[in-house]
Amino acid sequence: MTGSIFIQIAAYRDPQLGLTLRDACTQASDPSRLHFCVAWQHGDDECREAVFADLPGAPKLTILDIPHRESRGACWARHQIQQHYQGETYTLQLDSHHRFVSGWDDLCVEMLEGLRADGVAKPLLTAYLPSFDPDNDPAARVSMPWQLEFDRFIPEGAIFIRPAAMPGWEARTRPLRGRFYSAHFAFTLGAFAREVQHNPEYYFHGEEISIAVRAYTHGYDLFYPHRLVAWHEYTRKGRAKHWDDHSTWWSTNLSSHGHNRQLFGMDEFAEQPERVAESQRGPFGFGPARTLEDYERFAGICFRRRAVTRALLAAAEPSPDDNRGIPYAEFAQSCVPRFRHCIDLPRDRVALDDYDFWSVAFKDAAGNELHRQDADPAEIERAKLDPDGACKIWRDFDTEVQPKAWIVWPHSRAHGWCPPIAGTLG
DSSP, X not given: OOOOEEEEEXXXXXXXXXXXXXXXXXXOXXXXXXXXXXXXXXXXXXXXXXXXXXXXXOOEEEEEEEEGGGOOOHHHHHHHHHXXXXXXXXXXXXXXXXXXXXXXXXXXHHHHHHHHHTTOSSEEEEOOOOBOOGXXXXXXXXXXOEEEEEEEEOTTSOEEEEEEEOTTGGGOSSOEEOSOOOTTEEEEETTHHHHSOOOTTOOSTTHHHHHHXXXXXXXXXXXXXXXXXXXXXXXXXXXXXXXXXXXXXXXXXXXHHHHXXXXXXXXXXXXXXXXXXXXXXXXXXXXXXXXXXXXXXXXXXXTTTTEEOHHHHTTOOOOTTTXXXXXXXXXXXHSBOEEEEEEEEEGGGSOOSOEEEEEEEEEOTTSOEEEEOOBOHHHHHHHHTOTXXXXXXXXXXXXXXXXXXXXXXXXXXXXXXXOOEEEEOO
């Protein structure tokens, strides 16, 4: 198949980068069609020659040499990359830690052009790719494609999404229509690199939902590949993260959350239509093909209410006609104001081994209790065995009032009520 591919990779001090580039070239049907543009945010100990020399198949290579101390985060780096798009037929955004199936380039083009032949003018293939483990490769590669599902609104306002196995993928003949966007795998028409550019003021959270909606309003339709294309490493073993090296990352992230709430007219911006309109019209706003309300109806999301439809919660495949004939106010009111949150408790704060329950409650800004669901001994034991190093307590409930604080109050058989543990949200 013909058609050049502009491959965007933002890499931050990643020892997997060279291996990713080499595997992409080795497994491609035609590596000479590839133009890699890499935002190489490197440490002082990283060797340019070792990472980029002698890539198989002579692809085109553009390196943005960025000492890691000068980096401003992933979205900033991705924005820098997009300025180097040179009119390639297609574009592919990746992370810097992947492995690929043989002929992945032809496979992506085949799926995309199949959708165009079916009448989809601007398809976008995206997914959280199935996982691989560099320490056990290829044995640990997951052997089925994944789709994206709604997880929750986080307290700061952004939507989190999660991967899930794609049911019936073996029998599918075309990609699955989707609602969401993955920043670590997105293959579409090359013009996307100009039409839907990353906002460099975003830091991390909010990036994917903002790109999903902006792509949709620019006329792109989102799909999840029904064929295995590549694998992604999720472990982050041996890699420094941007926030490890930049002590002020939190202020950038806080500002990023504000940009995201403004874009969607949420919370403090709900009564500031002028500021919302300015954000939505700007270079990192919405496109002319569809509106935010069009996306909300299609996806089953009401951003202002932090609410979603039952169909979205059930992960049903969306249709372009979903909720189209319903007045918007009626649609928005039909959405469920869902709140889901994970409380991370330091293990040294819950060190006893004879808890019979933990009181777990969420409160509003005035301190009124919105929801209480106690943890029993079985849940406590599961939480204390979590491999991530903290005791995780998940809670999921419907609420029109945004929770602003949580409290966990452990009870011990031997010691009675222990000191309560409290935290704030958003």
